[in-house]
Amino acid sequence: MRFAFLIALTLLLCPTSVRAAEPVDELNETLQQEHQRADEKEMKVRELTQKAGHISTRLSDIEDDIKTLKRRISSQETVLNEIRKNEKKARQDHFALEKEKQHIAMELSGLMQALWPVHLQNIRARFKGVESWAMFDRRFNWLAGIYEATQGKLEEARVNSEHIARNLERQRLLENEAELQLEEINKNKDRLLNNKYALRKNLRTIRKQRQGLESELSEILSTIQELKYQLQSQKTKRFSLYKRTLPWPVKGRLVSGFNPKAKPPVRGLVISAPENSRVQSIFWGKVVHNDTLRGFGHVVIVYHGFDYYSLYAYLSETFVRNGQEVEKDEPLGMVGYYPKADGPGLYFELRFHQKPINPKLWLTSLY
Known part of the structure; x- marks a missing residue:
């Protein structure tokens, strides 16, 4: 009887135990999933922290490199300025030597004018007209003096010519040295x-800064201006002397002109151009920006020296690279789609000290 009771009790309890185990398993599974999610989130946090650390290290390395380059550029520019001073002194010396050469030539010409007739007379007449030894002695001493003075001036002219030749060679060496130094400086400035x-x-990526179009462009130009680039073309080609003679950057139709008071302001020229038209540099200079710029599409900025810049926007492709020095009329790229031109076109700006200036006052009237 007792055995039968135990069997019945066991049968009653077994289904309940099975049913109770099911919620426990589900709870364990849920807890395991939450732990897995927590581990994944922790892993992502670690990855982001590690990435932030790499970026921070990268920024620190860049800042250190910038400081080193600034010191190197400053030292190189000091050397370049000293070379420029020596060049200037050599040119001044050259002018002085040339002036001395002219003076020597005039004196030598005077001596020859005095000596030559007497020399011819002596050849023809020998000692005719010489009545005494004293007269002969005076004439001889006078001629000897003129001969000696002439010889002295000839020697002086020879020495002067040697000095001029050495000076010209020194100027050539200084000019070569200045060009090498300037090239090295500009390479460091490019870097x-x-x-x-x-x-x-x-x-910008880390801080997610939002900047306006004008402020971003001004920041770029300010960064370039800080470098104070000196270009090879600056020695013979000054941008300010070419007003109203510069070529148009592309052949096309002017859609709208410079109007900084408009709303929104137009700080350059909107030019519609045929598809695949080439955009050219309006002046000698150096490419200081070749990248996309928010609001302008793909942009090339050329620095022309003495704080003058030209900007070419909405390009479909470019043929130049950052740091490249370009010639006047050298192709920079191809026009791309420009919304304001309602098709292929170019947005073009000129700037002086970062401020927009009217391009039409600088470009040739022949369009």
Whole structure:
């Protein structure tokens, strides 16, 4: 009887135990999934922290490189300025030597004019007209003096010519040295500019800064202006002397002109152009920006020296690279789609000290 009771009790309890185990399993599974999600989130946090650390290290390296480059550029520019001073002194010496050469030539000409007739007379007449030894002695001493003075001036002219030749050679060597130094400086400035761009982009990514079109462009131009580039073309080609003679950057139709008071302001020229038209540099200079710029599409900025810049926007492709020095009329790229031109076109700006100036006052009237 007792055995039967135990069997019945067991049968009654077994289904309940099975039913109770099911919620426990579900709870364990849920807890396991939550732990897995927590582990995944922790892993992502670690990855983001590690990435932030890499970016921070990268920024620190860039900033250190910028400081080093600035010191190197400053030292190189000091050397270049000293070379320029020596060049200037050599040119001044050259002018002085040339002036001395002219003076020697005039004196030598005077001596020859005095000596030559007497020399011819002596050849023809020998000692005719010489009545005494004293007269002969005076004539001889006088001629000897003129001969000696002439010989002295000839020697002086020879030495002067040697000095001029050495001076010209010194000027040539100084000019070569200045060009090499300037090339090295500009390479370091290119590297510095690229580092500053990288720094600006990384900071913008990390901080998610939103900037207006004009402020972003002004920031770029300010970065370039800080470098104070000196270009080879600046020695013979000054931008300000070419007003109203510069070529148009592309052949096309002017859609709208410079109007900074408009709403929104138009700080350049909107030019419609045939598809696949080439865009050319309006002046000798250096490419300091070749990248996309929010609101302008793909942009090339050329620095022309003495704080003058030209900007070419909405390009479909470019043929140049950052740091490249370009010639006047050299192709920079191809026109792309420009909404304001309702098709292929170019947006073109001129700037002086970062401020927009009216391009039509600088470009040739022949369009």
